[in-house]
Amino acid sequence: MAGRKRVPRPAAGITQRRTVTAAHCRLCGSSRALCHGVATLWRMSDVRSRIAAALAEALREIGVAEGVDPVVEPSARPEFGDFSTPAAMASAKVLRRSTRDIAQQLSDRLTAANVEAVSAWSVSGGFVNAHLDAATWGREVIDAAVAMPGIERVTMPEGHAVFPGKTLVEHTATNPNKAAHVGHLRNACIGDTVARVLRRTGHTVEVENYIDDTGVQVADVAVGIRDLGLTPLDGEPFDQFCSRVYVEVSRRYEHDPALQQQRAAVLHDIEAGKTDTASFVKDIARRVVACHLATMARFDIRYDLLTWESDIIALGFWRQAFDLLRDSGAIAHADSGQHAGCWVLPPESDPHDLDSDAAKVLVKSDGVATYTAKDIAYQLWKFGMLGRDFQYTRWDPGDPSSPMTTSAEGDSADVHFGGAQRVVNVIDARQAYPQRVVTTALRRLGHEAAADNSIHLAYEVVALTPAAAAVLGVPLEAGREMYALSGRRGIEVRADDLLDRAVQRLSEKARDADSARDVAAGAVRYYLLRFSLNQIIAFDFDEALRVTGDTGVYLQNAHARASGILRKVSDDGIAYTVPSSLERVERALLHRIDGYTWALAETARALAPSVLTAYAFSLASALSDFYEHTSPIVREADAEVRRFRRALVAATRATLGDALRTLGMAAPDRV
RNA sequence: GCCCCCGUAGCUCAGCGGAUAGAGCGGCCGCCUUCUAAGCGGUUGGUCGUGGGUUCGAUUCCUACCGGGGGCGCCA
Incomplete structure (x- = not known):
């Protein structure tokens, strides 16, 4: 060159x-x-x-x-x-x-x-x-910020590209057999925020929630209700009832191993297409999913499509994927060795070694496909490489804002999902291995680009601090710093309960119930988003519910404060000018506003919500600093200074509001 | 045994090759007749786990260890 x-x-x-x-x-x-x-x-x-x-x-x-x-x-x-x-x-x-x-x-x-x-x-x-030159730069920054709410996408700065085509984001995917806990909520908040950030930066995004309604977990609950006759308590929400059943059934397995045969029978019935069992299980799953959707809606988390594993089976997606994998030689039948009788995907290191420990069984010797196998079929569908599609219906036909849902029957030629150019799977870091198997399968099928654009957005789990474990009644062990959440053992902080506690905490000072609810949801979201993805969140009630310092409450309060100033200081209709000499806090605030598009672009590039939370906090801090170290604008005698500072606050409010909404938080004008 | 993540202030975490390592919480001292004190200022507090290496420059990259967590199923 x-x-x-x-x-x-x-x-x-x-x-x-x-x-x-x-x-x-x-x-x-x-x-x-x-x-x-x-x-x-x-x-x-x-x-x-x-x-x-x-x-x-x-x-x-x-x-x-x-x-x-x-x-x-x-x-x-x-x-x-x-x-x-x-x-x-x-x-x-x-x-x-x-x-x-x-x-x-x-x-x-x-x-x-x-x-x-x-x-x-x-x-x-x-x-x-x-x-x-403060006058020129300051006007540029303020004008761009104030104009931002009206533009459909925030322009990416120099060096940041928009991915062409559709990005499909899968998140939440909580097993439909229990109430969602704070670990599931971390997943949903990450996925929802990533989707919002991508949309805000001009990407085409589709959001899906995968429902594993044919797995062992929902089968456990079916056993508890059908075979053990467990029933809901008076007024007990269905998802919480299922959580209780799940724990109870798991406990009984230990004393009564024969009970596990009941679960095997349920799974067998589903696989064989025995309709009464299948519909019984599906009904449980549907009711729990309804609870999950309600829980997530409290945090303003929504989906374009619910994808049901039972539909993937019923429509023969795995059968189709299996044919593709077998015909291409990507998988092979092991006739001997430790995987005798199974169809296996050889490891990345050796495409022919069927007996390797690293080979992945996709079809068990009893002929049943493993979870990872169905995931491969689903991933192929996501990229539009399966040559088949679902039927679709509205989850709640009476509510056009409810998500679409896959269906094995019906006619829905007018809607279409999947066929993405990039797929982001928000799944915890413990599942890195099966996710790797999925991309390996795509690669073996010759879909190199799809494999390269299959992103496992891995995040570490939420665990309990000893203090939080103690609150939940978990027996403490000396020297232990972390306690894992476990739905099966009933060790968990339910998402709904956490939000209820936050609402209660905020009700003391909030102006009304709606305000407390909005700010509480934002506060919980912020807490779960501000950690980098590969950091385990050491969950602590005091920390999660704190209302001062680096919290969602502080950010929302800062927005309300900016709104309050704009209410008090009227716009006299005369164009502002930026003084050539700025106060330290004015210049610092302009710099934070100016940095928004960079923070947003970096968040979109790295798919890292914590980049945006950190930015939002720095902007809110800059506003506080400005607020505390300049005299009240409402009393400002110099008309030019008043007009400039009002414009500066308006720009801050627009930027902070945009950041909050992109994080999925409310941007209240009063709190 | 192999693979992944973490280790930075008393605690929880930012910092992803650049100037004197930051924030929140906690502790201590202050600031409400001033646009919302859910705020602000000051102060306390760090051999960036350890040893090598690369570089003009390393908390950041490489490497070997040490400590903690997770994964390596014909479970999901």
Whole structure:
């Protein structure tokens, strides 16, 4: 590459289409050769993108475009300016010249580039720093933020691409045999937030909730109700009743192993298509799913489609997948060895070793397909590679806002699901191995792109601190730091109960019941989202229900505070101007607002909700800092200052509101 | 045995190659006749598990250990 091609710098606000030039796609991670047609819509409306583009050009001019990334970051400290780049230090090595000379050279070229809203460049300690013209930059940031609520998608900044085609997100997938607990809720909050973030950044998204209504867990409950005659207590919600049955049946298995034959009989009846047993089990599952949907709706979590495992079986999806796998040689029948009589998928390391410990049995010697087998069929369907489709009906025909649901019968030619180009499965980290088997199967079938775009969005579990375990009456063991949740043993914090407790806590100070409910749901969501995905959440009641500091309550309160200011300070209808000299807290707040699209883009790229929670907290903190360290706007005598600060608060409110809604939280104007 | 995750302040966690390692909670001291004190300021508190290595630069990347958790089923 000549490295001389001039890239025209578009004026602010101009939208351009261009192809990503990095060696690897930042979205899918594959090399450019494998990543087909990913294009990015970028708008040079933010200074940071403009600086990065100008820097890239400057690096080309000094001949290091290949070896040095045009990294531009917010300056570590205000005295270093507004944005800084360490590119000179990296260039020094390539050019074998002094950092200081190169920094000065870059600074000179950047000065000559006349980047809009940059007033000066400086060099300090190897960094080249941009100093912004507050009046120009501030107006840009505020205007973009205030306009944001009206635009359908937030524009991705420089270097961030939108994945083309449909992304299918599967989450929740709680077994339909018990009430959802806080672990299931973590899954649902992650999945729901990822879907919201992708939609907000311009992606096409479909959300599915997989219902395992043919597994052992629901069979356990069927045994408890049908064979043991367990009945609900007066007023006991059906999902909680099932939780109790599940624990009771599991307890009885230990004393009465013969009881497990009852479960085997139930599973056998389902497999054989014996309709009275199947409909009995399906009825249990339906009623529990109704409870799960109600629970999740309290957190504003909804689905486009409920996918029933029984439909995958009834419609012969596995049979179809099996034929594809067998005909392609991806799986083979083991005639001898430890897997004799089974159809197995050989390990990644050796596509022919049927006897390996790492080989995965997909069809047991009794002819029954394993769970992972059905998951392969489902994954193929998700990518539209099965050549078959479900029938669909409305979950609640009387409620158009209820999800669609798969069905084995009926006629629904007008609706279509699946056929995605990318699949995100939100499943806890313990299931990494079977998820890997699924992608291996796709690869063996020759579906390389689908395998590459099959994302197991793994997250660690929620566990109990000793304090939380004690609250639940779990016997403590000396030196033990974590206690696992277990629906089977009844060790759990139910999602509904946790929310009830949060509502109760907030009712003390909330203006009314609706407000307490909204803020409580947001607070619980925030708590479950703020940990990075590979961190086990050490669940603690005091921490989860806390209302001060780094909490959802603080964020929502900050939004209400901004709304309150806007109510009190009337808009006089005269256009604001940004002063050329800003207060420390004003500049800091503008920087946080300016950083929103970057935080959102990074969240979408990494599929990491905690990036967005951390951003939202930093924005709310910046607002508090501003609020506490400037005099009340409502009493501000200088009309220009008043108009500017009002606009600044309006921009903050718009941005924080957008962030909260993208996190699935309410953005209340009063609390 | 092999694989994955975690180890940063008393506690819970951010920080995914750049400038003096941050936040919340807890402790201590302050601030409500001022747009919501669910707030703010100050203070206390860290050999970033340990040893090597790569680099101009490492909490961040590599490697070997140590400690904790999880996974390696003809369960889901």
